[in-house]
Amino acid sequence: MSRSRGRWLGAFVFLSPGLAYLVVLMLVPLALVFSYTVFQRGRFGGVVYEFTTENFERLFDPLYLSVLGDSLKIAAITTVAALLIGYPTAYLIAQLPRRWKTLALVAIVLPFWTNFIIRVYAWTILLSGPGLVNSALAKLGLGPFELLYNQGTIVAGLLYSYLPLMVLPLYAAIEKLDPQLREASANLGASGFTTFRKVTLPLTVPGVLTGSLFVFVPSFGNFVIPEMLGGNKSIMVGNLVRNQFLSARDWPFGATLSLALIAVLVVLLIVQAWAARRA
């Protein structure tokens, strides 16, 4: 048997089952979702195959645009906050002695491997009316405050859930740095901050970009955290999508909203790839 024929046969044998699975359960479903965006809703859910542009017109309704804007804002604030506490954390972990380094890293990742719903639930216990934070504030003669059910709580919940995804790529980027570069900078008279700004930070930009993407993507499309911690007042685009599919039963509009969600993420991916190439 010729080499190239063996190669083709091998590729076919090993790849076709998985490929068929991906086509049937991912590509065909996605194509269906996207095709729904130009059709009308059925009376009891589902879809009526008559062409309409109504779904896209509805998307530009100020009401829905403001939800998209809020989701962008919440995800962006979460990402910046994760970067602000994640960077120093990763920086210090990278400089710990070997023994402590592993322990510190495992401790960062550990909560991430526990049930997501439970982690979010833990926040409702902490922040609720009679919860720990308000009891502590009461001892100081303050409050009680309504700490749950606002956009700040959503940011806290998202930050809590995805902080490990920021710390890990940052740690990987900082760990790779040659310590001699920083020593050289210091020997040449640069202050600690100048060294950070001119040497450490520029060299770890790829880590910053990866971490930001890892935090932004799940934050932007989230619907569980806004629902559990945001109450009814604040909704994000994920909640809209969920509602259209599971309660309002307007699948075509839900599909259009999720197309908008994906469009935002694709734009971000392109920006990220461009920035990573320049870095």
Place this chain on the structure above:
Amino acid sequence: MRRPKLLYVPFWLSYVFLYLPIAVLVIMSFNSGESAYTFDGFSLKWYGVLAEDERILDGLVNTLIVATGSTVIATVLGTMMAVGLARFTKSKIMDALALMPAVLPDLVLAIGLLVFYGTIQLTLGLYSVVLAHALFSMAFVAAVVRTRLTGADTSLEEASRDLGAGPVVTFMKVTLPQLTPGIVAGALLAFTLSLDEFVIAYFTIGNNEQTLPIVIYSMIRFGVTPKINALAAILLLVSFTAVIAGQRLTKIGESRAQD
């Protein structure tokens, strides 16, 4: 190297932030009172209440069924994908496609599957979740096994072929045993991901069954009780133990490989 004192503030803040909510939750699970928020005294009674809750036990059984089923599918398909990608094609598009289920937001995969199941008029149930979970787990298994393949030495396979073994025998007797640690790690990852997965299960399970995360979610929506805290504490203990055991196992594996 310089370590400015000021940096320790966000460093410790990260850890307090990550562990304070969990700690409070575990403490509250030992509450003797009825409240999930104020501690009245130590008691194990909520763990007893939990053991008698059939809905939770059913949810646990369902979760284990889904995780086992999806892990089996994902491990077989993902391993084959990894071998195919590493040894037979150089296609970047195939690489990207294999990773796609892991990269797409879970909500997007979930509605895609819901729409697809609706279109082919499949009645939803545990098996529709099994198929759905296998989809993203497969991507993770493929990625983990692939890392092992790229590092692996192909000379053993070539030697096997030179000695007259056919491609099937070579694969079964040489390639597969070399890949075993990667396959086990991938399968463990798939199993853990499925245990905790909420969004996709929530969309694709229908009205008659619930997995454990869905049970917890709907219980929380009807109000909080120390019973949920007790359940949460047990699940935390299980996943912490699993992660630390996994960490130990990889360490042992690494030190053996170095010997």
